[in-house]
Amino acid sequence: MDFLDVPLRTKGERSYGITSIADFGTPIALLEAYLRDYHAYIDIAKIGIGSAYVTPNLQEKINLYKKYKVIPYCGGTLFEKCYVQEKLDEYTESLQKLGIEWIEISNGTVDIPLHKRLSIIKKCKKHFNVIAEVGSKDQDKEMPLSEWEYEINLLLGAGCKYVITEGRDSGTAGIYNSNGNVNTELIERISKDIDVNKLIFEAPTPKQQMFFINQFGTNVNLGNVKINDVLVLETQRLGLRSETFFLGEKTWNLP
Structure with a gap:
């Protein structure tokens, strides 16, 4: 189908409008089925928590993602484990080999x-x-709003491609309160003077995804998306769901 007026989406190798999925052990056969159908809607795949360390078919999984032009990387928990045990050199060498x-x-x-x-x-x-x-x-640790802004600016200035705003796979920490509601004051603060195209908002639930789409438009960067929600998310991005139905007037212009 190609006859409706829908918001313009970035395509191909996107620099924004990114959908980053969280892979917590998707079996290879199932993963290939999803990627075959929906790879055009997926940009990045985080092999979540420290699961990459115990995934028996890790190289095959990485190769599969790359075959479908999806960027694979390992979750931050694995990095932190290596940091604590002073094994960062071994970690980065392993990533390069993979x-x-x-x-x-x-x-x-x-x-x-x-x-x-x-x-x-x-x-x-x-x-x-x-x-x-x-x-x-x-959930009990709160960063001052000014500290969020300060850290993000320094991290981007240091050369990071993107900065992720923590939300956990449960959507109950970081930019969310314990019941999953967005800290709107925080989001307004960090998006006021920071390029949101450089931020990836972790948004594991459709409700949270819809908030950010309505707040920032079709091409907002979203992370920790479940692979089985990818098509629903793309539907939301194009204003084809009730909660984002009138999205067109908020569409960002493409370069």
Whole structure:
């Protein structure tokens, strides 16, 4: 079908309008079925938490993602585990051997000082495209609004391709409160003076995805999307769901 007036979507190798899925152990056969049908709607695949370390068919999975032009990378929890055990050199060497070209630098579980993260980013960006993450997985830990803005600016200035705003796979921490509602004051603050095209908002539920689509338009970057929700998300992006039905007037212009 190609006869409706729908919001313009970025296509191909997008620099924004990104959908980043979270892979928590999708079987290869099922993954290939999803990618065969929906790869045009997926840009990045995070092999979630530390699951990459115990995935028996990891190389096959990475190759499959790359076959369908989806960028694979490992979740920040694995990075933090390697940091704590002082195994970052072994970690980055393993990523290179696997053909993974992106790395996440986070501090969602471990409180890694900002200056230390910036130093790691400086080293890693020689060999990888770097994604950083801001925010804690601890529901009881609140960062001041000014600190969110300060960290994001420094991380982007250090050469990160994108900064992820923490939301967990449950959507109950970081930019969300414990019942899954968006901290709207925080989102308004960090989007006021920061290019939202450089932010990936973790939004694991359709309700959260719809908030960001209505707030920032069709081509907002969204992460921690479940692979079985990819088609629903694309439907939402194109104003083909009730909650985003009148999206057209908020559409961002394509370059």
